[in-house]
Amino acid sequence: MTSKDLAIKAIEELPDSATWEDIEERVRFLAAIDKGLADIKAGRVVPHEEVKESLGKSLRERISAFERSS
Secondary structure, rough: HHHHHHHHHHHOOOOOOOOHHHHHHHHHHHHHHHHHHHHHHHHHHOOHHHHHHHHHHHHHHHHHHHHHHH
């Protein structure tokens, strides 16, 4: 199914009361999923444990900086 086909299907599934913003949000959401799947296929991923470590380190640094400024 092409991107255009997916967009049309997504729009058709929205309620008749959907706004332009609703349509834009749905299409952007589907495009982001498509991009994420392409990244996975291309190997552009970061292992979960690496993300946890990085976020933990960043959070600890921010807390430390906040405590020093208080």
